[in-house]
Amino acid sequence: MKKIILAFIVLISVQIGAQNKVYQPEREKINDLVHTKLKVDFNFQKQQLNGEAWITLQPHFYPTNKVTLDAKSFEIKEVKVNNVKYGFNYSDNEITIELGKVYKKGEQYEVYVKYIAKPEEVTQKGSKSITDAKGLYFIDPNDEDPNKPTQIWTQGETESSSCWFPTIDSPNQKTTQEIYMTVPSKYITLSNGTLKSQTNNANGTRTDYWKMDQKHAPYLFFMGVGEFSVVKDTWKNINVDYYVEKEYENVAKDIFGNTPEMITFFSDITGIEYPWDKYSQIVVRDYVSGAMENTTAVVHAEDAQQKKGQLIDENEWEGTIAHELFHHWFGDLVTTESWANLTVNESFATYSVYLWFAHKYGKDRADAHMYQDVQTYLQSDSEDKNLVRFFYHDKEDMFDTVSYHKGNAILHMLRDILGDDAFFQGINLYLTEHKFGTAEAHDLRLALEKVSGKDLNWFFNQWYFGNGHIKMNVTYDYNTINNKVTVNIQQPGKVFKFPLTIDVYENVGVKSTYNVWVDSEQNSFTFPFNKLPKLINIDAKHILLAEISDKKNLENYIFQFNNAPHYLDRRLALEEIVKQQQNSKDAYETVIKALNDPYFEIRKIALENIDLFQKYNKKDAISKIEYLAQNDKSTRVQAAALKVLGKLLDPIYKPLFERGMDNPSYAITGASLTSLYLIDKTSAISNVNTLSEDVKESLADAITTIYISENNKEELPFIANHVLKGMFLSEDPKIQQLYNGAFKWIAESDNKDAINNLTNDFVKLGNQYKKYNFDKMAVNMLNQMVQMQLLSSNKNKDELMLILKTGIAKLLE
Ligand SMILES: [Zn+2]
The missing domain is CATH 2.60.40.1840 (Aminopeptidase N, middle-beta domain)
Structure with missing residues (x-):
């Protein structure tokens, strides 16, 4: 799974995480899953699934005369064992079935369960509601929201697949599968494996039959239903499909088009050819996290769908695409035996982004990405956590910056210590020995030791079974x-x-x-x-x-910038050098030199920090910046250059900024608008008014900055739609600051539409990101807004407080 990182949320999860931690071992295997066959259809109105399941099992080792299956919030109609009706006990989300005889290891039996799954009523051990882990999600099921398509999708990790079919819902189980899904004919379906057949039924529905002959863990099961455009690609003789909303059909390949090349690359470096029979990726609405590696049927959050103008600047989803794909080796082929060892899934998936970037775009890009990941870990206040952790409160707690970002940095060190040949041969051995099975961190150590001949206990004890850095x-x-x-x-x-x-x-x-x-x-x-x-x-x-x-002194840093080869040598030196431009001509000239750096991010940092208001000659610098503004091969560097020119307040650049407003790159359009506003407010505002709603949405940050400077209260409803995303989902501190200000402005205002938009967004994101405790954060902030209204002299404050309190009530439901 790829998590989203919400700014500030860490604080809340730390408080909540300070609960009792219990020993969480691998689940005991009494019975093993062998095969899972399902027939399902959907009751959209009630948001329920009607299912029949045929589960083939066998004792793991010891003889047994009963089996317990996880089944969360089911209504169970009938249970049979080998076609004979049997009694059962259903409580605490578990069905326990007496098998009528003692089965020995190697003796298979089939359990049949007819049931209704009720994901809206999912509870944990009969007590606390866990609506954030209901497994099966209906989006706008009754077609009430004109802005939302009707969709169904599932989310199994960690143990939520048992919200829609009976299973042993543990990562140390593996099963082959077949699913018959009956849906209204207008919908497309997606599941794991191959679509074997489609049958039209007399009642206007269609039954799709999906089958996967290779076994995988229950949490990787997936179903998706809805109206999608399917854009076709291939890798060797395997189908590679991208399921997107119709509007994004023409950019699907700009977003996902590197997938076949990634499959080749990951097959090459692991020495294991992509082991599954197809690869599909689907983008769904209101997804509860970033993305998920369901075997051959990867789901992505809607943020994957970007406009052409954004994709010109950067495909922000490329790392996530690599992450989920690499899970098809680390996670899906070889699966963690328990959540305590989650690192054997997530550290590799996270490290895949480094490997892919280095291969495709060069070492600078990869090193820049690693630096961000390490910063994310360092800022997360997670020094007390081991990478492998048997004591935790909730299995969801394992999905943190330690399992992801720190694990990734640890693999990078391990690779350096072993050398590339030993490292990659070692992971090949690990994958080969455990394929279609499970593993823990020690299995990785043993494989790497076997190949390299080195003892690695010192490394694993320190980094896997120890904390800190x-x-x-x-x-x-x-x-x-x-x-x-x-x-x-x-x-x-x-x-x-x-x-x-x-x-x-x-x-x-x-x-x-x-x-x-x-x-x-x-x-x-x-x-x-x-x-x-x-x-x-x-x-x-x-x-x-x-x-x-x-x-180090300035001279050291300048020498380092010019001579040391690593991206971080240049970046960290430049960040120090820019501080001394006022007093040192050498420093200033090094910043000018950085405008020519081969890596775009260094050029961008130089532009964002160059000081053109000091005593040294700036003619050369300005002509270089003019050149970059129009010719740099990175549109983000062009945008940064346009912003610098804007700060010069020179009307000579007005035509340049006006031309920039027509550029297809959103980064360039946004920067041109910001700069135009600085030299000609009227022209900038009239330009904003001519933009289409779509483009306006994409340029929200630049436009909001202008509205705030203009004190334009009429546009508060527009700003309100972007406040939460800016405050919590942006990684840019300047953007966070901008929207923190906007939040306060709206919270104190008497603008009903703005308060309404912001409240609705709190409710939407609060429910969507419950697993990140965003609902608690939202209730806190809405309460703050109520207090601000109470203390205000707004005439309509009673009405506004009612809107806010209704939002709070919806979040507490
Ligand atoms: Zn992942």
Whole structure:
């Protein structure tokens, strides 16, 4: 699963996470699933599923005369064992069936259950309602919302497939499957495996028969129903399909079109050819997370559907597409035996994005992505958590930045320690030994040890079964008489063991690389030099999951920017250099030089930070920026350049900004609008008014900035529609700040439409992201809004408070 990251939500989950933690072992296997056959149809009006299930099972090892199946919130009509009607006990979301005789290992039997699944009534152990994990979701089932298509989709992970069919709902079970889905003829269906047949029924419905002959875990079962355009692609002789809403049919390949190349790449690096019979991806409405790796039937949230103008700038979903695909090896083919070992699924899926970016776009792009992932982990306050964790409160707690982002950084270190050949041969062995089965972190260690011949207990104990990350302070002692430098590494907190690469640069092109081993609170390493070093680069490969405190001066940073090869060498140096442009011509000139960096993000950082209001000559810089604004191969760099030119407040650029308003790239249009507004407010506003609603939605950030500057209260309802997304889903602190201001403005206003729009959005996102506790956050904030109205002098405040309180009531339902 790919999680969405909601800003600020971490705080709430930390409070909630501070509950009792119990030991959570792998579930005992008494009976094993063998095969699952389902016949289902849907009661849209009641949001229920009518099902028949034929489950083939066998004892795992010990003889047994009964079986227990998970079945959450069912009405059970009938149970048979091998075609003979049997009694059963149904309580606490489990059916227990006496089998009538003792079955031994290897003896199969078939349980038949006729039932109605009622996902709207799902409860956990007969108590707390868990509407955020109801397994089967009906979207606008009675066609009441003109803006929403009718859809049905399922979400099995972690243990919600048993909300729509009886099963042993545990990741250590594997079963083949076949599903007969009967739906109104106008709908398309999608499930795991191959569509074997379609039969039209007399009553205007159609029955689709889906079958998968390879076994997988119950949480990976999927059904999707609705009206979709199916855009066809292939990989070798396998169908690769993209299910999107009709409106996105013409951009489906811009979004998903790299999938076949990714399948080739992942098959190559794992040494295991894509093991399944097709690959489909479907985009659904109101999805409860980011995306999910249901075997051969991946589901994506609607944010995957981007407009052409956004895709020109960046396909923001490409990483997620890689993540879910790589799960088809790590997760679907070899599955974690329990949620405690979730890392064997999620760390690899997360690391796949690094691998894909490096392969497709080069190392800079991959390293930039890894840096973001590491920052996400570091900011998440998760230092106390082991990667493999048997003690947790709720299995959903395992889906955090440790299992994902930190796990990914740990794999990156492991690969560096082993070298590429051993690492990739090791994961090939791991996949081969456990394919169509389960594994835990130790299985990974054993496979890597077997291939490499190295002991890896020290690494796994430290990183998989231990918490935290490296923190080190670096100091230097120079001895200019003996021409030696001593590098002191101090670990003030927990002491980690790790190999460390140190590059000592005496001059341009004169570099010595030292590989040392750090294993104590205090380690010192002495290196000779001929000339006083211009730079000592600690962790030169930027491979360690570490916070490093190292004192460098401006000269060091400028040398580092110009000579050290890694993306982070340039980025981290540039971030320091930009701070000194006022006082140092060298600093300023290095920033100008960064405008030519081969990697777009470095050019963008230079543009966002260049200071054109200081004492040095800026003619060269400005002509370079003018060039980038019109010619850079990245539209995001062009946009950043247009914004810099806007700040110069020079009317000479007006035609450039006006032309930019017609550019197909939304980044360029948005930047042009922002800059035009700075030099000609009237023209900018009249330009906004000519934009189509669609484009306006996509440029919401730029337009909101203008409305706020204009104090334009008439447009508050428009702004209200974007506030929550900006505050909680954007990763850009400037955007978060913009909408925090907008939130306050709307909360205090007497604008009924705006309050209404914002309240509706709170209710929608609150319900959608319950598993992230967004509903609790929403109730808090709506209560704040009620208080603000109460204290205001708004004439219609009673009416506004009623809207807010109705929203709160809907969230507390
Ligand atoms: Zn995942």
